[in-house]
Amino acid sequence: MLEIRGARRIFTTPEGGKVTALDRVDLNVDENEFVTLLGPSGCGKTTLLRAISGFEMLDGGTVRLEGADLSKLAPFRRPINTVFQSYALFGHMSVARNVGYALEVRGVDRAARERKVSDALETVGLSDMGSRRPSQLSGGQRQRVALARAIIAEPRLLLLDEPLSALDRNLRQQMQLELKALQARLGIAFIFVTHDQEEALTMSDRVVVMREGRIEQIGTPREIYRHPRNRFVTEFIGETNIFALTVDRIEGDLARARTAEGTCLSLPAAGRSRGEAVTAVLRPESLHPGAEGIAGTVMRSVYLGSDLVIFVRPEAGGAEIRVTTRDGADAPMTGDAINLAYDPAVIHILEDR
């Protein structure tokens, strides 16, 4: 439905330097899809959204919506609405008038407008707040007003720029679920911006990981988590262990590899060859205390409620390995000698190192 090809945007800073905010970005969004743009601060997420909504001109590339080129279309003519990070509610209008604004400027008559406004307010659970001013609402309520205002004109595509970042954790999780449910109900595409990887994984059909104006990887949350393409994506998508290894020998369907310090790991043999250098990813939850595996000493542990994260220094030396285990009476203690077992099949080898 939305088709972005070769989008490029280069800003000139006041000092005369150049910042490449978007660098040949290609992206397709399907009808009804929930796509999340994920990346560190300054990677160009907002710029990409603004290029879609029309507030930012591209220096190159095209944006098409259902086949039609948007570049000639002023922002106010695009069938796309935005939920702004700052909400951008109109302080001089009541909540109801805020929500009905898109209809008001289209000249929809009063009765129809009021009906739709009360529907929209009900959708976001603010039925009895229509006559208040935005300043009389809590952060979460304002967020819902912004949402109601953006969906009332039934856009083909809804853009959300970090809409949940100002909310506390509980409310944020609740809103995540509500947003997802709303998207399914409305049957329109959402492009959602966040720099919270957990949020991206829970909500999205597809995640777009960005870095310095480029797209590093596009995939379902599972693909991104299990098969990150490179080190950046791996590290950005969650705490993990990365090993730089050299393959020693192949034994049946296992390849034996070791780090520079001498820690040995077994990998699936498929595609490996002797002497090859590989970068392997082993997620903390794929490791657990066992009879054999990587030998080491527990250096410290961090209690996270149901889980316990322990940091293990390998016997052979090298970076500490992070392990997530369940807390309990038999939980490893600091100073314990430990063996970290794993299933070689879950080790992921990075394509680009």
Added chain:
Amino acid sequence: MTPRVAQMGLGAFSLLFFAFIYAPLLIIIVYSFNSNPVNMMLWDHFTLEWYTGLFGLSERGPEIGDQNRSLYLESTDQMLHALRTSLTVAAFTTTIATVVGTATAIALNRFRFRARRFYNGFMLLPMMMPDIVLGIGLLIFFVTIGLNLSIVTIIIGHCTFLISYVFIVVQARIAGIDPALEEASADLGASEWVTLRKVLLPQLAPGILGGALLAFVISMDDLVITYFIAGTESTTLPVFIFGMIRRGVKPEINAIATLMILASVIIAGFGLWLRARKTD
């Protein structure tokens, strides 16, 4: 110094400060009710006759004689005429300065173009220029282009610097408005014109009103510039009062001054009330 002493010191200082500022005003107000026609600094007894006299409601007693009475009434007439001129000038300048100043502030803040900074500086210049320079400059200008001094020249003259005042007040307000509001409006389907009408202007309203009040008060009050560009037929109240004092102080001046203080307080109070009204 103990905190108590410090507090008392601060209290005393505040008291002196306010006394210093308001004592002159208070004296004028008190004397405006003093019936002594010869020496208004000597308290005689309470009267309202300077006020009623101002509006031609009472005639002075026998002590001024018939000839003086007609002179007296004539000067009262002139004064009311001057007041009317002042109000007319203020009404026109306020309207023009508010529209132009607001439009300029919006243009300079919301559109990027070359020499924006230059324009910004240019807008401040008339405000910083000494009144006397501006007055002489305007006079020479009007004479050069052959425009007779009249109420029109006063209005033009006042506009030249009051636009700057409105500009500054509105600009301060506009700088504080989140540009995302206008983007949100456009995003929701409003054209630039609709956005201006439904979002930007309502958001700016307190600033615009504040600027307008300021322009009105300054226009009513200006003496130096107006002194140069007012024709003989079109004297404003400050210029008239100035001339009156030069001919000798009449007790009516206290009454006029008191009324002007009252008007200023009402206008200032209105301005404060507008500002206090929550806009977001």
